[in-house]
Amino acid sequence: MRSVANAFFSCSFALANYVSSILVTTIHNVTGTHSHPDWLTNDINAGRLDYFYYLLAGIGVLNLAYFLYVSQRYHYKGSVDIQEKPQDVELGSKVELDYYTRKNDESK
Numbered sequence: 001m002r003s004v005a006n007a008f009f010s011c012s013f014a015l016a017n018y019v020s021s022i023l024v025t026t027i028h029n030v031t032g033t034h035s036h037p038d039w040l041t042n043d044i045n046a047g048r049l050d051y052f053y054y055l056l057a058g059i060g061v062l063n064l065a066y067f068l069y070v071s072q073r074y075h076y077k078g079s080v081d082i083q084e085k086p087q088d089v090e091l092g093s094k095v096e097l098d099y100y101t102r103k104n105d106e107s108k
Contacts, residue, residue, distance in 0.1 A: 024040060027039055027040055027052060027055070028040060031048075031051075039051050039052045040052060
Protein backbone atom coordinates (compact mmCIF):
# COMPACT_ATOMS: atom_id res chain seq x y z
CA MET A 1 0.00 0.00 0.00
CA ARG A 2 2.85 2.35 0.78
CA SER A 3 4.46 1.85 -2.63
CA VAL A 4 1.13 2.53 -4.39
CA ALA A 5 0.69 5.71 -2.34
CA ASN A 6 4.23 6.83 -3.21
CA ALA A 7 3.55 6.15 -6.89
CA PHE A 8 0.36 8.23 -6.81
CA PHE A 9 2.21 10.98 -4.94
CA SER A 10 4.93 11.09 -7.62
CA CYS A 11 2.37 10.98 -10.42
CA SER A 12 0.50 13.90 -8.87
CA PHE A 13 3.70 15.97 -8.89
CA ALA A 14 4.31 15.04 -12.52
CA LEU A 15 0.77 16.00 -13.49
CA ALA A 16 1.10 19.30 -11.59
CA ASN A 17 4.30 20.11 -13.49
CA TYR A 18 2.60 19.41 -16.83
CA VAL A 19 -0.37 21.62 -15.90
CA SER A 20 2.01 24.37 -14.76
CA SER A 21 3.91 24.27 -18.06
CA ILE A 22 0.68 24.36 -20.04
CA LEU A 23 -0.50 27.35 -17.99
CA VAL A 24 2.76 29.28 -18.45
CA THR A 25 2.88 28.51 -22.19
CA THR A 26 -0.73 29.62 -22.57
CA ILE A 27 -0.02 32.87 -20.68
CA HIS A 28 2.98 33.54 -22.94
CA ASN A 29 0.94 32.98 -26.10
CA VAL A 30 -2.25 34.80 -25.06
CA THR A 31 -0.90 37.92 -23.33
CA GLY A 32 2.01 38.79 -25.60
CA THR A 33 1.50 41.24 -28.48
CA HIS A 34 3.88 42.97 -30.89
CA SER A 35 3.66 46.28 -29.05
CA HIS A 36 3.66 44.95 -25.47
CA PRO A 37 5.54 42.00 -23.95
CA ASP A 38 3.68 39.16 -22.28
CA TRP A 39 3.03 38.97 -18.53
CA LEU A 40 5.97 36.66 -17.86
CA THR A 41 8.73 38.37 -19.81
CA ASN A 42 12.38 38.20 -18.79
CA ASP A 43 12.36 41.94 -18.00
CA ILE A 44 10.38 42.00 -14.77
CA ASN A 45 9.74 45.75 -15.05
CA ALA A 46 8.14 45.40 -18.49
CA GLY A 47 6.02 42.35 -17.62
CA ARG A 48 2.89 42.11 -15.48
CA LEU A 49 3.77 39.44 -12.96
CA ASP A 50 1.06 40.74 -10.63
CA TYR A 51 -1.62 39.75 -13.19
CA PHE A 52 -0.19 36.24 -13.29
CA TYR A 53 -0.43 35.95 -9.50
CA TYR A 54 -3.99 37.34 -9.59
CA LEU A 55 -4.81 34.60 -12.10
CA LEU A 56 -3.30 31.96 -9.80
CA ALA A 57 -5.28 33.36 -6.85
CA GLY A 58 -8.46 33.21 -8.95
CA ILE A 59 -7.78 29.58 -9.83
CA GLY A 60 -7.25 28.90 -6.11
CA VAL A 61 -10.59 30.52 -5.27
CA LEU A 62 -12.33 28.42 -7.94
CA ASN A 63 -10.67 25.32 -6.49
CA LEU A 64 -11.90 26.27 -3.00
CA ALA A 65 -15.44 26.83 -4.29
CA TYR A 66 -15.38 23.43 -6.02
CA PHE A 67 -14.07 21.78 -2.83
CA LEU A 68 -16.82 23.38 -0.74
CA TYR A 69 -19.46 22.28 -3.27
CA VAL A 70 -18.25 18.68 -3.27
CA SER A 71 -17.82 18.56 0.51
CA GLN A 72 -21.37 19.84 1.07
CA ARG A 73 -22.81 17.16 -1.22
CA TYR A 74 -20.81 14.31 0.33
CA HIS A 75 -22.82 11.88 2.44
CA TYR A 76 -21.18 9.64 5.00
CA LYS A 77 -22.01 5.99 4.96
CA GLY A 78 -24.33 5.01 7.78
CA SER A 79 -22.67 3.57 10.85
CA VAL A 80 -23.07 -0.18 11.19
CA ASP A 81 -23.79 -1.66 14.59
CA ILE A 82 -21.76 -4.82 14.90
CA GLN A 83 -24.25 -6.41 17.28
CA GLU A 84 -27.10 -6.19 14.75
CA LYS A 85 -25.28 -7.82 11.83
CA PRO A 86 -24.52 -11.55 11.76
CA GLN A 87 -20.82 -12.18 12.12
CA ASP A 88 -18.78 -14.61 10.00
CA VAL A 89 -21.53 -14.92 7.43
CA GLU A 90 -19.15 -16.01 4.70
CA LEU A 91 -17.94 -18.89 6.89
CA GLY A 92 -21.37 -19.91 8.13
CA SER A 93 -23.89 -22.15 6.50
CA LYS A 94 -27.39 -21.25 5.31
CA VAL A 95 -28.84 -22.71 8.53
CA GLU A 96 -26.62 -20.48 10.69
CA LEU A 97 -27.48 -17.43 8.59
CA ASP A 98 -31.22 -18.12 8.98
CA TYR A 99 -30.72 -18.57 12.74
CA TYR A 100 -28.96 -15.21 13.14
CA THR A 101 -31.50 -13.46 10.88
CA ARG A 102 -34.44 -14.81 12.95
CA LYS A 103 -32.63 -13.93 16.18
CA ASN A 104 -32.10 -10.32 15.03
CA ASP A 105 -35.70 -10.02 13.80
CA GLU A 106 -37.04 -11.22 17.17
CA SER A 107 -34.89 -8.75 19.12
CA LYS A 108 -36.30 -5.79 17.19
